[in-house]
Amino acid sequence: MxxxxxxxxxxxxxxxxxxxxxxxxxxxxxxxxxxxxxxxxxxxxxxxxxxxxxxxxxxxxxxxxxxxxxxxxxxxxxxxxxxxxxxxxxxxxxxxxxxxxxxxxxxxxxxxxxxxxxxxxxxxxxxxxxxxxxxxxxxxxxxxxxxxxxxxxxxxxxxxxxxxxxxxKFEPPACSVCGAPATWLCSECMYHEDEKCELCDEHAQEHEHEEMVMALVNSPRTGMCGYDGPAEPPY
CATH class of the missing domain: 3.10.290 (Structural Genomics Hypothetical 15.5 Kd Protein In mrcA-pckA Intergenic Region; Chain A)
Structure with missing residues (x-):
């Protein structure tokens, strides 16, 4: 990633x-x-x-x-x-x-x-x-x-x-398939197949590991465990 x-x-x-x-x-x-x-x-x-x-x-x-x-x-x-x-x-x-x-x-x-x-x-x-x-x-x-x-x-x-x-400032990476701004990543591809796999909304829905697709968010914990994003402020 x-x-x-x-x-x-x-x-x-x-x-x-x-x-x-x-x-x-x-x-x-x-x-x-x-x-x-x-x-x-x-x-x-x-x-x-x-x-x-x-x-x-x-x-x-x-x-x-x-x-x-x-x-x-x-x-x-x-x-x-x-x-x-x-x-x-x-x-x-x-x-x-x-x-x-x-x-x-x-x-x-x-x-x-x-x-x-x-x-x-x-x-x-x-x-x-x-x-x-x-x-x-x-x-x-x-x-x-x-x-x-x-x-x-x-x-x-x-x-x-x-x-x-x-x-x-969070700048989404490009979708691995089409180059559009990515909003998801596949933890299966990243951690078990050692492949970069960042996906836009469309290609996340079509991905072969759909159950392992996680939200791409502004955090160093993105893609780890069950993390799905920060709490709502104020913190």
Whole structure:
């Protein structure tokens, strides 16, 4: 399967940039600064806010730029990533940060189990430059890398623990049969026959593995397990 384009739009001003360009643009975006001033006039609690960049660990063009409350927990981040990118069947997940593992359920690793995600506020471990890894589903595993780009002091931009600042723009690949924009993929062809198989609506209906055809969506979990797309926002 070919990956989506690696450009995305700033949610504040609408300008489009590559992933790295967004990292440079967001700290100075005038519209973001206006949104921060509006938030600072609210009664929300002032705290450290972290700019995170999350991406598919395998290099495909899926990425998110997020702002997260310091008083939120790793469990909040886990739930957000599930909602926007990953959740299909209630699988287990974990973060790994500086050699330590943080689990979402007790007893996951037996005697060597790590701290629970909901017990760890991110302000206790996050700092600019920190890189962490995340896994969802220990059978058909989705792997992400997350980097703390920057931190600022202020009031959160919304009532939610995490605010979406940018996301990769999804450009559907061409149908393997006719070249039209694809909306489906065949997991049987991809994972068992090692063949590229992305299909438009018409050719998905005619495909020999019709029962294995899955929706092509803007997520690194596309085509894996029972994943059929993100939850409805707000996340």
């Amino acid at each position: 070919s990956g989506p384009q690696t450009r995305g739009s700033c949610v504040f001003c609408g300008r489009e940039f590559a992933k790295g360009g967004l990292s440079r643009h967001l700290p100075t975006c005038p519209k973001r600064q206006e949104a921060q001033a509006t938030a600072d006039a609210t009664k929300r609690q002032r705290q450290t806010l972290y700019h995170l960049q999350a991406q598919d660990a395998w290099g495909a063009g899926y990425f998110l730029h997020l702002e997260m409350r310091g008083k939120a927990t790793l469990k909040d981040l886990d739930e957000y990533l599930r909602a926007i990118w990953l959740e299909c069947c209630g699988h287990l997940s974990s973060f790994k940060i500086a050699g330590a593992r943080y689990d979402n359920t007790a007893g996951l690793w037996g005697e060597n189990e790590g701290p629970l995600m909901n017990a760890v506020k991110v302000s206790s471990i996050f700092q600019p430059g920190l890189e962490l890894s995340y896994e969802y589903d220990f059978g058909t595993t989705s792997e992400l890398t997350i980097k703390v780009i920057a931190a600022r002091e202020g009031k959160p931009l919304s009532e939610h623990p995490i605010f979406l600042m940018a996301r990769n």
